[in-house]
Amino acid sequence: MVTIIDHRALSRDGLAKAIKDADAGYAVETFASFDDWLVDEDAPQRTSIIIISINAGSDAEDHAREIGALDCLRTHHPSIHVLALGDDEDPDLVVGALACGVQGYLSRGLSVSVVLGAIRLVQSGGVFVPAGSLLRLHQRRSTHPRDPTEEFLTAQQAKVAQKLLTGKANKAIAHELNIHESTVKVHVRNIMRKLQARNRTEVAFKLNTWLQLNRKRDLF
Incomplete structure (x- = not known):
């Protein structure tokens, strides 16, 4: 079906x-x-x-x-x-x-x-x-995408960003990190601003791109 x-x-x-x-x-x-x-x-x-x-x-x-x-x-x-x-x-x-x-x-x-x-x-x-x-x-990618690490995330923002990469909803992120859902929303907004992302999917895309770029650098 x-x-x-x-x-x-x-x-x-x-x-x-x-x-x-x-x-x-x-x-x-x-x-x-x-x-x-x-x-x-x-x-x-x-x-x-x-x-x-x-x-x-x-x-x-x-x-x-x-x-x-x-x-x-x-x-x-x-x-x-x-x-x-x-x-x-x-x-x-x-x-x-x-x-x-x-x-x-x-x-x-x-x-x-x-x-x-x-x-x-x-x-x-x-x-x-x-x-x-x-x-x-x-x-x-041929135009050399901007590296999101030019503006660093705080430690807590990095934890939230990792959860975003796995597709977690705000409520699930709040539960796993033991923080309020409203706090998660603030972190997500700040992450989007720092990465110049329009939505959560673009956050995931930019973070994945950054991780791939860093893995390539580690090989050389």
């Missing part, structure tokens, strides 16, 4: 119809939210693949909810393959989604044949990333 979770009815119903019409042998069901999927107690047993919508323009609360959903899937339903669905192929969004444990990223501009190919790929253990996103990432 392929499950599509998207709050936009036209988007989820259109994708569901396209997959069914392709006659590729996939049963499809749709939900407006991750919470709706959880309420249906039998849904996890029916589901082998989830396509879940994430949004680059989400506000902090919505974004925390999306990260929490991906974290829940990874922790409590590890056998279910997860594909993130976004509006475009922004490398920041793609890398952020992969950092949260999804097996692939789909943009709404992809053809149904590519979507079906991505589904088959993740079912066989692969990871799907749109070619357009890889090209944009290559172009960006």
